[in-house]
Every structure is written in C-alpha cells, then in structure tokens.
Amino acid sequence: MTIEIRPITQGEAVEYMRVMPWVSGFPQEEPEPVAWYTGRTAFPPLVQPTAERLEQAAAGLLTDWFRPQAAFVDGKLAGGSAIVSVDITLPGGRQVPMGGLTWSGVLPTYRRRGLLRQMMGALLDDCxxxxxxxxxxxxxxxxxxxxxxxxxxxxxxRWEVRRTDAAFRTPFTDPGTLDLVDGATAAAIWPVLHEQVRAQRVGEISPLPGRWDGLAAGALPADGSGPAHHLVHRNAAGQVDGAAIFKVPWAPDPADAGVLAVASIEALTVDAYRALWGLLLDFDLTKRVVAARRPVDEPLRWMLANPRALKLARTRDNLWLNILDVQRALEARTYAATDALALEADGRAHIWSSDSA
Structure with a gap:
C-alpha cells in the first residue's frame, strides 16, 4: 500500500469533494443534538449536491484562502482536508492570522490507516x-x-425561552429604532456589523468569502425551515448597531409549532441588544424562542424577570485551538494592566512538531 499526502490539482477537485461527508452522505456529527442547530432532530436534514452543483463548486475551489490536502492510497483519492485563511481576535483585541481546519473526511473503506494523521501533519506544516x-x-x-x-x-x-414567561426585569425605553428589512439590505449591513462585533469578542474569527451572499438572494432553504426575516436596530443617530436573522418555521406537529428560531443576533451596544431581544421574545402567535450558537457570557438570562424562562438546552465545544508557536501566541495577546506574568510550557506536549502529530 502506497500512501501519498499532497495538495490536489484542479482536475482532482470534484473527486476531492466526493470524499467529504456532507457530499457522500455519511454522518457529519455525533448522533446527539448539536448546540448550533435550532431544529429538534439530532442531525440536520442532508441535502446532497447534484453533479452539476459539484462541478460548479469545484471550479472555484482552489483559491488563495482555501488550502486543501488530500490522501491518495495506491493512486486513489481516499481522504481530504483543508486549511482556510482567517483572522482571530485574541484577548486584548489584537487580530492575527489563523489557519482554520475544515472539510476533513476519509472514506470508510480507508479508515484506521493513519491518513488523517498524515494529512494533519501536512496541514499544520503549511500553517x-x-x-x-x-x-x-x-x-x-x-x-x-x-x-x-x-x-x-x-x-x-443553545437556548430555549418560553415566550409567555420572558418579561424583562426592568422597564426599557429604546432610544433607537427597529426595522424589518429585505435580504439585500441585510446583506449590506451584516459584513460591516460583524467586523465591528468580532473586534470586541475574543475567539471570534473572520467570515469566509461569500458568507453573506445568500442573504440578498432570499432563496428558501432546502430543509423546509421557511424564509429568513431580517431585523435591524439603529441608534438615535440612525446608525446600525445591531441586527438579527430569524425564522418562524412551519411544523406539522403541534408540539413543535409556534417556534421562533433565531439564526444570528449581534449587537454593539446594550440598548441594541435589549431592543432586539425584546421584539424576538414577544412575537404574536409564537410560544417558544430557540437560539443557537450563543456565547456563554451573554447577559440575556440576567435581564429577564424570571431567569428560569431561559432554558439552557445544549452546550458544546465551539472553537478548538492548536498553539503552533507558544512564544508568538503569548506575545500577540495583550492585557488590561501592566505587571509580570510567568508561564511554563510543558515540554512533553506534542503539538509543536509535525513529526509527532
């Protein structure tokens, strides 16, 4: 058996994509409810791309920011992974380049042969x-x-909030305005807002190219969850300081009906945050609000008169990090105070050498 680990060529792009779980139809997640999904099933609906869609995606696959590696066994493409070039916000607010690992998969018939381990070594060396x-x-x-x-x-x-028991603890008069906008307007707002928010949030990464393109199109999702609605908050000066994307999906089961699903919500100020949630928690003809991908330090629970109205439905790990250069990583972060800090790195750790990856 001959194993080769290398970047792919353009002519191998379609075959490379076919080994990915989201294309091949194999499981992509642990068989448990995931925190990032607002539905009630363990696995989100899988919509496999057509051959034509694969060809279109493969045509634009090889870019400066997408850096794939593939595993070939006796000449056959058996696994793949990739690094995407992103920035991450460190403690103290500095933003630095990060290699984002994505699209990892090995065909079931080639598992347990060390292919992922060897691809991982090549990917981290590239970083x-x-x-x-x-x-x-x-x-x-x-x-x-x-x-x-x-x-x-x-x-x-992942939160679930009972709408009928989600009153706020203190009265609030919004100095700004809320507005429902179309997808084209939201597509222009979100890139600017997200850049401002992620500069303030430790661990936030930059969006990949094209992340907001689908908002303007306004296409119905293939999973039947219904159209997206776009809510925007502007401060007293008319400047956008918050936005949310939500759906009210139809459900055949009365137990799942009347759910408002919050796909995204970001705010630059407490006023915008409070105003956005104030409306999302008080839509007529809804009984429960579900919000996924929420940071653990968000203050909504403590704004409610009854904190138990917000149920923590699921918790899971979000970002995993591998520190490839300890000294540079520590030098890049900043602190709010000037003082001395001594740290000792465990020399037995295996994360800095691809030979032991």
Missing part, C-alpha cells in the same frame, strides 16, 4: 510555513482532534 502560529477548528466529534494537539478554547450554548 507554520505561512507564519500562522494558531490553528483552529470546529470539531464534528469530541474525541478526534485532541490527539493532534487541539484543545477546546470556547463553548457555545
């Missing part, structure tokens, strides 16, 4: 060569990536 001293990922399974030097850095929550 080092480009000067990225951090590598990060969102893990599909909690037992895989620790062996390659990754550890959990942030967590996320």
């Amino acid at each position: 080092r060569e480009r000067g990225e001293f951090l590598a990060g990922l969102h893990a599909s399974e909690g037992t895989i990536y620790g062996r390659y030097g990754f550890g959990t850095a942030t967590f996320q929550h």
Whole structure:
C-alpha cells in the first residue's frame, strides 16, 4: 500500500469533494443534538449536491484562502482536508492570522490507516510555513482532534425561552429604532456589523468569502425551515448597531409549532441588544424562542424577570485551538494592566512538531 499526502490539482477537485461527508452522505456529527442547530432532530436534514452543483463548486475551489490536502492510497483519492485563511481576535483585541481546519473526511473503506494523521501533519506544516502560529477548528466529534494537539478554547450554548414567561426585569425605553428589512439590505449591513462585533469578542474569527451572499438572494432553504426575516436596530443617530436573522418555521406537529428560531443576533451596544431581544421574545402567535450558537457570557438570562424562562438546552465545544508557536501566541495577546506574568510550557506536549502529530 502506497500512501501519498499532497495538495490536489484542479482536475482532482470534484473527486476531492466526493470524499467529504456532507457530499457522500455519511454522518457529519455525533448522533446527539448539536448546540448550533435550532431544529429538534439530532442531525440536520442532508441535502446532497447534484453533479452539476459539484462541478460548479469545484471550479472555484482552489483559491488563495482555501488550502486543501488530500490522501491518495495506491493512486486513489481516499481522504481530504483543508486549511482556510482567517483572522482571530485574541484577548486584548489584537487580530492575527489563523489557519482554520475544515472539510476533513476519509472514506470508510480507508479508515484506521493513519491518513488523517498524515494529512494533519501536512496541514499544520503549511500553517507554520505561512507564519500562522494558531490553528483552529470546529470539531464534528469530541474525541478526534485532541490527539493532534487541539484543545477546546470556547463553548457555545443553545437556548430555549418560553415566550409567555420572558418579561424583562426592568422597564426599557429604546432610544433607537427597529426595522424589518429585505435580504439585500441585510446583506449590506451584516459584513460591516460583524467586523465591528468580532473586534470586541475574543475567539471570534473572520467570515469566509461569500458568507453573506445568500442573504440578498432570499432563496428558501432546502430543509423546509421557511424564509429568513431580517431585523435591524439603529441608534438615535440612525446608525446600525445591531441586527438579527430569524425564522418562524412551519411544523406539522403541534408540539413543535409556534417556534421562533433565531439564526444570528449581534449587537454593539446594550440598548441594541435589549431592543432586539425584546421584539424576538414577544412575537404574536409564537410560544417558544430557540437560539443557537450563543456565547456563554451573554447577559440575556440576567435581564429577564424570571431567569428560569431561559432554558439552557445544549452546550458544546465551539472553537478548538492548536498553539503552533507558544512564544508568538503569548506575545500577540495583550492585557488590561501592566505587571509580570510567568508561564511554563510543558515540554512533553506534542503539538509543536509535525513529526509527532
């Protein structure tokens, strides 16, 4: 058996995509409800791309920011992964380049042969060569990536809030305005707002190219969850300081009906945050609000008259990090006070050498 690990060529792009779980139809997540999904099933509906869609995606696959590696066994493409070039906000607010690991998959008939381990070594070497001293990922399974030097850095929550019991603790008069806008307007607002928010949020990463393109199109999602609605908050000066994307999906089961699903919400000020949630928690003809991908330090629970109205439905790891250069990582973060700090790095750790990855 001959194993080769290398970047793919354009002519291999379609075959490379076919080994990915989201294309091949194999499981992509642990068989448990995930915190980032607002539905009630363990797995979100899988919509496999057509051959035509694969060809279109493969045509634009190889870019400066998408850096794939593939595993070939006796000449056959058997697994793949990739690094995407992103920035991450460190404690203190500095933003630095990070290699984002994504699209990892090995065909079931080639598992347990060390293919992912060898691809991981090539990917992390690529990060080092480009000067990225951090590598990060969102893990599909909690037992895989620790062996390659990754550890959990942030967590996320999934909330469920009873609408009829979600009154706020103190009265609030919004100095700004709320507005429902169309997808084209939202597509222009979100890139600017997100850049402002992520500069303030430790662990936030920059969006990949095209992340907001689908908002303007306004296409109905294939999973039948209904159209997206776009809510925008402007301050007293008319400047956008918050936005939310939500759906009110139809459900055949009365137990799941009347749910308002919050896909995204970001705010620059407490006033905007309070105003957005004030409306989302008080839509007529709804009984429950579900919000996924919420940071663990959000203050909504403590704004409610009854904190128990907000149920923490799921918690899971969010961002996993691998520190490829400890000294540079520590030098890049900043602190609110000037003082002395001594740290000792465990020399036995295996995360800095691809030979032991």
